[in-house]
Amino acid sequence: MQKFIPYLALVFIYLAVATDFWRCxxxxxxxxxxxxxxxxxxxxxxIHGWLLYQVIFVNSFNLGFFNVMxxxxxxxxLIYWIADLKHELTNLQAFVLPPAAIFALLPASNAAxxxxxxxxxxxxxxxxxxxxxxxxxFTFGTLHALLMTIAERSLHNKPxxxxxxxxxxxxxxxxLLFRIxxxxxxxxxxxxxxxxxxxxxxxxxxxxxxxxxxxxxxSWFIYGGLLFGRYQYGWRGIKAIRWTLAGFVLLMLAYVGxxxxxxxxxxx
Numbered sequence: 001m002q003k004f005i006p007y008l009a010l011v012f013i014y015l016a017v018a019t020d021f022w023r024c025x026x027x028x029x030x031x032x033x034x035x036x037x038x039x040x041x042x043x044x045x046x047i048h049g050w051l052l053y054q055v056i057f058v059n060s061f062n063l064g065f066f067n068v069m070x071x072x073x074x075x076x077x078l079i080y081w082i083a084d085l086k087h088e089l090t091n092l093q094a095f096v097l098p099p100a101a102i103f104a105l106l107p108a109s110n111a112a113x114x115x116x117x118x119x120x121x122x123x124x125x126x127x128x129x130x131x132x133x134x135x136x137x138f139t140f141g142t143l144h145a146l147l148m149t150i151a152e153r154s155l156h157n158k159p160x161x162x163x164x165x166x167x168x169x170x171x172x173x174x175x176l177l178f179r180i181x182x183x184x185x186x187x188x189x190x191x192x193x194x195x196x197x198x199x200x201x202x203x204x205x206x207x208x209x210x211x212x213x214x215x216x217x218x219s220w221f222i223y224g225g226l227l228f229g230r231y232q233y234g235w236r237g238i239k240a241i242r243w244t245l246a247g248f249v250l251l252m253l254a255y256v257g258x259x260x261x262x263x264x265x266x267x268x
Contacts, residue, residue, distance in 0.1 A: 007108045013044040014101035021093045048074045055107045066106035073103035075136030095143040131191040137184035142248040145241045215254035222247035
C-alpha cells in the first residue's frame with residue numbers, strides 16, 4: 001500500500017489543479033490562482049518524473065505499455081507547462097491534466113511489463129527518447145487543436161459541449177500549433193529514419209513492413225501534407241485541425257494499438 005502513496009499524491013495534484021481551474025476561472029482574481037496552479041503542476045512533474053525513473057530505469061529497463069504511456073503523459077504535461085509560461089494556455093489544463101492523471105497511475109499496477117536486457121547502445125536510447133518526445137508533441141498538438149475548435153466555435157457563437165472562460169487570440173494559437181507540429185514532424189522523421197537504417201542494431205532484427213510501420217509512415221505523410229499545405233497554400237482553421245487529428249489517430253494506431261494488443265491483451 002505504501003508504494004501507491006506517491007501515485008495517489010500525483011493523481012490528486014493533477015486532478016486538483018484541473019478542478020480548481022473551473023472554479024477559479026469564474027472569479028475576477030484569477031491570476032493568483034493560476035500562479036498557484038503553475039507551481040503545483042511543477043511539483044506534480046517532479047513526482048511524476050521520479051516515479052517514471054523508478055519503474056523504467058531502476059533494476060531493469062522496463063518499456064512496458066503502461067510505463068511508456070505514463071512517460072508520454074509526463075512529457076505532454078511538461079510541454080504544456082513550458083508553453084503556458086509564455087503563451088498563457090491555462091484553458092488546456094482541462095484537456096491535459098485529467099488524462100495525465102489516469103496514465104500516471106497505470107504503472108502502479110506492475111502490469112504489461114516489457115523488461116529489456118541491459119541497454120548499452122546510445123543509438124537505441126536516443127531512438128526511444130526522440131520517439132517519445134515526438135509522440136508527446138503530437139499529443140499536445142492534438143489537445144491544442146481541440147482547444148482551437150472550441151475557441152473557433154465560441155468566436156462564431158456556435159454551441160459547444162465545453163464552455164471555457166477565455167482564449168488567446170486564434171492567430172497566436174494557430175501559430176503555436178504549427179510550431180509544435182513542425183517540431184514533432186522533425187522528430188518523427190528522425191525516428192523513422194533511425195528505425196529504418198539501424199533497425200538491426202536497435203531492435204536486433206531487420207525492419208519489417210507491418211501494421212505499425214504502415215501506420216507510422218501514413219501519419220508521417222499526413223503531418224507532412226499538413227505542413228506543406230500550410231506553407232504552400234496557407235491552410236488554417238478547421239482544415240488544419242482535421243489534418244492534425246487524422247495524423248494523431250494514425251500515430252496512436254501505430255504505437256498504442258500494437259503495444260496494447262501485444263503487452264496488455266496477449267501478455268507478450
